[in-house]
Amino acid sequence: MTATAQMLETYPADLGGVDRAALAECIDACLACAQACTACADACLSEQNVAELTKCIRTNADCADLCGTTARVLSRHTGYDANLTRAVLDACAMACKSCGDECSRHGEMGMQHCQVCAEACRRCEQACRNLISALG
Amino acid sequence: MTATAQMLETYPADLGGVDRAALAECIDACLACAQACTACADACLSEQNVAELTKCIRTNADCADLCGTTARVLSRHTGYDANLTRAVLDACAMACKSCGDECSRHGEMGMQHCQVCAEACRRCEQACRNLISALG
Amino acid sequence: MTATAQMLETYPADLGGVDRAALAECIDACLACAQACTACADACLSEQNVAELTKCIRTNADCADLCGTTARVLSRHTGYDANLTRAVLDACAMACKSCGDECSRHGEMGMQHCQVCAEACRRCEQACRNLISALG
Amino acid sequence: MTATAQMLETYPADLGGVDRAALAECIDACLACAQACTACADACLSEQNVAELTKCIRTNADCADLCGTTARVLSRHTGYDANLTRAVLDACAMACKSCGDECSRHGEMGMQHCQVCAEACRRCEQACRNLISALG
Numbered sequence: 013m014t015a016t017a018q019m020l021e022t023y024p025a026d027l028g029g030v031d032r033a034a035l036a037e038c039i040d041a042c043l044a045c046a047q048a049c050t051a052c053a054d055a056c057l058s059e060q061n062v063a064e065l066t067k068c069i070r071t072n073a074d075c076a077d078l079c080g081t082t083a084r085v086l087s088r089h090t091g092y093d094a095n096l097t098r099a100v101l102d103a104c105a106m107a108c109k110s111c112g113d114e115c116s117r118h119g120e121m122g123m124q125h126c127q128v129c130a131e132a133c134r135r136c137e138q139a140c141r142n143l144i145s146a147l148g
Numbered sequence: 149m150t151a152t153a154q155m156l157e158t159y160p161a162d163l164g165g166v167d168r169a170a171l172a173e174c175i176d177a178c179l180a181c182a183q184a185c186t187a188c189a190d191a192c193l194s195e196q197n198v199a200e201l202t203k204c205i206r207t208n209a210d211c212a213d214l215c216g217t218t219a220r221v222l223s224r225h226t227g228y229d230a231n232l233t234r235a236v237l238d239a240c241a242m243a244c245k246s247c248g249d250e251c252s253r254h255g256e257m258g259m260q261h262c263q264v265c266a267e268a269c270r271r272c273e274q275a276c277r278n279l280i281s282a283l284g
Numbered sequence: 285m286t287a288t289a290q291m292l293e294t295y296p297a298d299l300g301g302v303d304r305a306a307l308a309e310c311i312d313a314c315l316a317c318a319q320a321c322t323a324c325a326d327a328c329l330s331e332q333n334v335a336e337l338t339k340c341i342r343t344n345a346d347c348a349d350l351c352g353t354t355a356r357v358l359s360r361h362t363g364y365d366a367n368l369t370r371a372v373l374d375a376c377a378m379a380c381k382s383c384g385d386e387c388s389r390h391g392e393m394g395m396q397h398c399q400v401c402a403e404a405c406r407r408c409e410q411a412c413r414n415l416i417s418a419l420g
Numbered sequence: 421m422t423a424t425a426q427m428l429e430t431y432p433a434d435l436g437g438v439d440r441a442a443l444a445e446c447i448d449a450c451l452a453c454a455q456a457c458t459a460c461a462d463a464c465l466s467e468q469n470v471a472e473l474t475k476c477i478r479t480n481a482d483c484a485d486l487c488g489t490t491a492r493v494l495s496r497h498t499g500y501d502a503n504l505t506r507a508v509l510d511a512c513a514m515a516c517k518s519c520g521d522e523c524s525r526h527g528e529m530g531m532q533h534c535q536v537c538a539e540a541c542r543r544c545e546q547a548c549r550n551l552i553s554a555l556g
Contacts, residue, residue: 014316015316015319015320015400015403015404016316016319016320016323018400019319019320019323019324019327019397019400019401020323022327022396022397022399022400023323023327023330023397024327024330024331024395024397025330039319043315043316043318043319044286044287044288044315046315047287047288047291047311047315047355047359048287048288048291050355050356050359050360051288051291051292051295051359051360052291053481054359054360054361054362054478054481055291055294055295055296057362057474057477057478058295058296058297058361058362058474059296062470062471062474063470063471066226066227066465066466066470067226067227069226069465069477070224070226070227070462070465071227071229073220073224073461073462073481074220074221074224074229074232076356077217077220077221078217078221078236080217080352081213081214081216081217083319083322084209084210084213084322084348085210085213085214087319087322087323087326088206088209088210088322088323088326089326089330090202090203090205090206090326090329090330091202091203091206091207093207093210093246095242096210096239096242096243096246099235099238099239099242100214100239102235102239103232103235103236103238103239106231106232106235107232110229110232123296124294125291125294125295125296127294128287128290128291128294129291131287132287150452151452151455151456151536151539151540152452152455152456152459154536155455155456155459155460155463155533155536155537156459158463158532158533158535158536159459159463159466159533160463160466160467160531160533161466175455179451179452179454179455180422180423180424180451182451183423183424183427183447183451183491183495184423184424184427186491186492186495186496187424187427187428187431187495187496188427189345190342190345190495190496190497190498191427191430191431191432193338193341193342193498194338194431194432194433194497194498195432198334198335198338199334199335202329202330202334205329205341206326206329209325209326209345212492216488219455219458220458220484223455223458223459223462224458224459224462225462225466226462226465226466259432260430261427261430261431261432263430264423264426264427264430265427267423268423338498338499339498339499341498342496342498342499343499343501345492345496346492346493346496346501346504349489349492349493350489350493350508352489353485353486353488353489356481356482356485357482357485357486360478360481360482362474362475362477362478363474363475363478363479365479365482365518367514368482368511368514368515368518371507371510371511371514372486372511374507374511375504375507375508375510375511378503378504378507379504382501382504
């Protein structure tokens with residue numbers, strides 16, 4: 013059990029029927045994706061062809077910010093607001109889709125950090141969509 | 149001219165026809181709202197009746213995170229993605245609406261920090277909606 | 285291998301002799317601690333005796349912010365600045381120490397989320413100190 | 421009076437003798453610097469000679485993160501911890517110094533966004549140092 017799941021287990025109040033496994037998975041996917049995107053932006057800066065990677069760096073930066081904020085919003089349960097949660101998950105899934113598309117293009121051309129990052133984006137996008145479904 | 153407007157003035161590439169005044173105003177409103185919400189959450193913690201303010205503190209925390217991330221996304225123009233910008237502005241306006249509603253209830257009951265924070269939330273919500281309109 | 289370690293493996297330039305294992309462990313400990321602190325602050329808000337937990341909530345919030353920023357700074361290697369890295373790690377270790385002390389006091393009195401959070405803080409504090417040593 | 425100063429005016433508890441003007445000025449300087457650095461990193465990405473600006477982009481990113489976290493820590497007064505405040509201000513001043521130095525080099529060579537950003541960094545560095553002095 014990850015620390016995220018442990019924190020959910022020890023929450024002192026009702027979690028309102030949310031699917032804990034989907035929630036924990038989404039939080040952890042957001043954290044992993046935020047890290048991968050921050051690292052990928054920096055790895056792109058160290059590439060010889062950085063001039064061809066500027067869109068990737070920007071998309072990485074947005075995705076890192078969205079994933080970080082989404083992980084925080086999902087970690088709070090007091091005064092839960094389903095509409096805001098959904099809007100944040102939508103925006104996060106959209107950022108992950110854009111960044112995953114951009115990174116996988118470069119990954120296919122041999123940039124390994126973009127490939128690893130694209131996988132983190134795909135997992136996070138899927139985890140966001142799964143959680144949106146689980147929220148009903 | 150604020151530093152935000154100056155940074156837009158000195159941007160070395162095309163900004164894609166975006167309304168610079170609406171953009172600068174929205175970024176500055178997000179920064180001010182993020183600060184007010186962080187400070188309001190902490191001020192609530194120092195109130196005698198903190199137990200009645202837990203939803204306010206949570207809403208403040210979400211709003212601060214959303215506004216901070218929105219200010220960052222809006223400060224980037226490389227590889228601009230109108231759909232993501234709109235999704236982020238939607239989520240931010242929603243967070244500002246919730247937080248503004250919650251804070252203004254407490255503001256009416258005499259909590260001055262909630263009153264100041266509610267005004268920052270209203271301004272930011274409006275600035276997000278204005279920018280969404282300006283984006284077309 | 286975690287995604288963090290994979291991103292370090294695929295970094296396209298020299299990492300300047302840094303101990304990759306210590307670096308990856310510190311980044312992951314920061315991410316886990318940031319999440320635990322955000323969740324613990326919210327769990328405290330849901331406790332009956334929230335009025336006795338206000339210092340814990342504030343310390344959680346600071347620690348979450350410091351850990352999040354430290355994870356980001358450590359994920360960048362372009363134009364590496366050892367002095368800044370050390371200053372950030374010092375501040376982060378200090379935040380983790382304060383938060384770990386505060387949370388473990390409440391953990392001993394039966395608050396399980398504080399106990400889980402205290403452990404995340406201890407691990408992160410130690411990982412920061414290990415990395416400071418590894419940096420020389 | 422800025423919103424930041426208004427939030428300090430309406431704080432419901434003792435602020436522990438801190439110089440409110442120095443505190444408000446430092447918070448506002450951090451917010452302005454975080455925005456300028458985020459915008460400058462993106463403006464650098466749009467420059468023809470982005471390959472010569474990679475260190476600047478990285479330094480911008482670190483400075484934006486440090487300034488954002490510092491503004492948050494300084495906005496909290498519950499359970500105030502002078503040692504942590506000082507460590508965070510030290511790290512922030514150091515990030516502003518590095519980024520101000522890097523940006524002013526490019527500013528002197530005609531990059532206006534770097535010049536505007538360098539000024540925001542100088543102001544923030546000075547505001548951090550003034551607040552450290554005011555804290556005693």
